[in-house]
Structures are given as structure tokens and as C-alpha cells.
Amino acid sequence: MWKNLKDFVLGLGIPRLTIIGFLGFLFAVAFATGLAIPPLIGDSLRRVGMAGIMVLAMLPTVRAGIGLNFGLPLGIVSGLIGALISMQLDFTGFFGFFMAVLLGIPFSVISGIGYAWLLSKVRGQEMMVGTYVGFSSVAFMSIWWLVLPFTHPEMIWAIGGSGLRSQLSLRNHYGQVLNNFLSFEIGGMAVPTGLLLFFALFCVILYYFFRTKAGLAIDATGQNESYAIASGVNTKRMRTIAVVMSNVLGGIGIVAYAQSYGFLQLYTGPMFMAFPAVAAILIGGASLRKASVTNVVVGTLLFQTLLTISLPVTAQVITGDITEIARLIIANGMIVYALTRGSGKGGR
Numbered sequence: 001m002w003k004n005l006k007d008f009v010l011g012l013g014i015p016r017l018t019i020i021g022f023l024g025f026l027f028a029v030a031f032a033t034g035l036a037i038p039p040l041i042g043d044s045l046r047r048v049g050m051a052g053i054m055v056l057a058m059l060p061t062v063r064a065g066i067g068l069n070f071g072l073p074l075g076i077v078s079g080l081i082g083a084l085i086s087m088q089l090d091f092t093g094f095f096g097f098f099m100a101v102l103l104g105i106p107f108s109v110i111s112g113i114g115y116a117w118l119l120s121k122v123r124g125q126e127m128m129v130g131t132y133v134g135f136s137s138v139a140f141m142s143i144w145w146l147v148l149p150f151t152h153p154e155m156i157w158a159i160g161g162s163g164l165r166s167q168l169s170l171r172n173h174y175g176q177v178l179n180n181f182l183s184f185e186i187g188g189m190a191v192p193t194g195l196l197l198f199f200a201l202f203c204v205i206l207y208y209f210f211r212t213k214a215g216l217a218i219d220a221t222g223q224n225e226s227y228a229i230a231s232g233v234n235t236k237r238m239r240t241i242a243v244v245m246s247n248v249l250g251g252i253g254i255v256a257y258a259q260s261y262g263f264l265q266l267y268t269g270p271m272f273m274a275f276p277a278v279a280a281i282l283i284g285g286a287s288l289r290k291a292s293v294t295n296v297v298v299g300t301l302l303f304q305t306l307l308t309i310s311l312p313v314t315a316q317v318i319t320g321d322i323t324e325i326a327r328l329i330i331a332n333g334m335i336v337y338a339l340t341r342g343s344g345k346g347g348r
Contacts, residue, residue, distance in 0.1 A: 016285065019302050026309045033316045038189035040309055046179065047304040049195035050260045053202055053253035054273065055280045055300045057246045061126075062291040063210065064242035065222030066119060068281070071130035072274035074115055074137040075250025078107040083255050083264055084164070087173050088152050094181075096174035097259055104251040111137075112247030116240040134274055142267045168264040175262045195260055202249070207293045218242050222289055279303060 030037060054072065061069040082104020091099045115133060122129045146163040150156060154172065157163050169175070181194025209215045220228035221238040228235050254273075258264045281291060284299020 016283065016298070016302065019283065019306060023302070023306055023309065026306070026313050029317065030309065030313050033313070035312055035316055036188060038187045040312065042185075042188075042190040042192075044301075044305040044308040045196065046190075046192050046260060047308055048300050049178075049192055049199050050257045051253075051276065051280070051304055052199035052296070052300050053249055053256055055277045055296050056199075056202055056206060056293070057249035057253060058277055058281045058286075059206055059291050059293065059296060060218065060242040060245040060249075062281070062286060062289065063215075063222050064218045064239050065225065065289060066239060066242060067127045067130075067288050068278045069130060069243075069246045069250075070127050070274050070278065071115055071133040071137075072246070072250045072277060073134035073270045074111055075108050075247035076254040076270040076273055077137055077141045078111050078247065079104040079251025079254040080141075080264060080266065080270070081107045082251065083258060084148075084150060084155065084168075087155060087168065087170075087264075088150050090152070090173075092173050094174070094177050097177050097255065100174065100255045101252050104255060105248055108248040108251035109244055112244035113240065115247060116243035119243060120236060120239065131274075135271065138268060138271045145266050164266055166265070166267050166269070168266070170259060170262055170264065174259050177259055178256065179260050192260070195256065198256055202252070203293050203297065214238070214241065276303065 027037065030040065054076075057072055057075065058069055061067060079101075082102070083100040085103045086096050086100035089099070115130075118133065119126045119129065148164070150164055155164055155168055157165055178194040178198050179192040182197075183193050184191055210219060217228065217233045218238045218241065220231065220233055221235045221242075225235050228238075254270070280299040280303040281296055282299065283302055284295035284297070286292070286295040286299070
């Protein structure tokens, strides 16, 4: 029994056990201070569904040996273009949401191919270059949001009649469509069933993809490129496929995130969205070369739950409104912890 317990503890790892213990402490404080626990859990589930696909976008590049995709904002702005076209065409409901996803995929694929080509030229420095690519793409698109020929009155600035607003409401288009699908409430806890199912669908797709011939070739490229080449694998092509997949998942992820949030955020909104995704997958147990769908799910659950629970608990315990300060300390502290980890246990 003790051996099994020891193996379980070692399998989870001390960092994750520490976070789980801290979560337990926060729940205890929340209960002691009279906070309603079910709504907090429901909000955590919503945030897991919102951010999950963007964390999943880290998986292909890690498995291909490229490392963590700090260029995720490139995929996000590509997905935003599809979402904006869907709004411009006045698509609504599920049709509007899925059209936003489908219209964004070609832009994600094209930008992903260019991004993969760039990364092939800077082998060994992919994560640093990816950070610059992510920031640069956001800055570049900040110019284009002002000049692209969108004309929908809900999208453009009222003064001047041109240029996209910084925040666009999705209420009349496809806001909350996944959250409301098959949703239910139990004991005060709202469960966004459709949003969680959408995240689970992509988890299953990637899980089985990495058991196909192409998925195994990507794994071989990441773990031992010389062996992969000797086995007849076109490693350059596999790395390109991994980058494109990550870019496409980033584009799909931002549409799912935005419909749940209720708004599209343009200009500098996507700038730092890669960092929480990176932190989540590392906290889940991934390393720079090994990661699994389980790492994604566990990491997203831990990161988003801790972030969700800690803010109201802090506001309840400490006098004064310091929730924004607490959010920055907790979120960035977890990111620093995750990024400074030397290694982690990856898995399949």
C-alpha cells in the first residue's frame, strides 16, 4: 500500500502536489469565509473550457522537438480574422461559430507554413524567435485592424466610420453558444457542457492523431531526429505539420475563448496569451520535449482553478480591492515558476 502511495506521489510530482495542496487550502478558506463554493467551481470549469484548446496548441510543437510555441499569437490573430469575417457576414448561432472556425483555418495554415519555414532557419532558437514572431504579428495586425475593409456597424468605430473597434461584442452573433449548449446547473454550479465537450473533442482528436503514422513520425522527429531520418521520415515536413497544427489550434482556440468571454479583443489583446498556455502545460507535467494530452488537461485544470479561486478568496480575506494586483501576482508568479522549471515528466 505504501509503495503504491509513494509511486502515486512520485508520479504526480512535488510541484503538482504543492499546487493541489494550495488549492485545498484556498477552498477551505473560501468555505470558512462564507464564499459559495459551487459557483467558483462552475467558473473554473468555464475557464478550463475557454483556455483548453490554446494549451492543447502547445502539444504538436513539443512532440516535434521544436519546444513550446511562444508564437501562439500568430495563430490567434489568424483565427480572429475568421471570426471577424463571420461577424461581417452576419452569421449567428452555431452556424456563425463554426463558420468563424472554418474561415480562420486557411489563414492559420498559410501563416503556419511561413512560421514553420522561419523556424527551420533558426534551429535551436525556436522559442526565442517564436516570442518575437508572436509579438510582431500582434503589432503588425494592429495596423491592419485599422485598414481592413470591414463595414459592419457593430464592428467599426462610430466616429470616422472605419477601423475596427478594440473590443467587439458577440452577443448578436455567436456569443455563449457553446456554453449554453446542453448546459445545466447543479447545486449552484453551472456546467458549460458544450464548451467542455468541444475541448474534449480536440483532446481525443490529438490523442488518436499521435497514434497514426504521421503522429508517430512527429514523435520520432522530436525524440531522435537522426533515427527518424534513418527510418525514412521527412523530418522537415513533420516539423512543418506540427507548427501548422499548433497554429490552427491557436486559431480555433481563440474563437472558443471569445464566444465564452462574449467579446473579440483586437489590437494588443492577444499579445501575452501564449504565456498562460505555456505555464499550464508545464505545470501539468510536460517538459520541453515530452508532453501528452493528460499534461494539457491536468495543467489547464490546475492553472485555471487556482487563478479562479484565489481572486475572490483574496478579496474576502484582505480589506480593500486588490483583486487585480492579486491576479497579476498569482498568474505571473505561476508563469515564472513554470518557465524556470528545468524539466518535467512528459508522457504519451
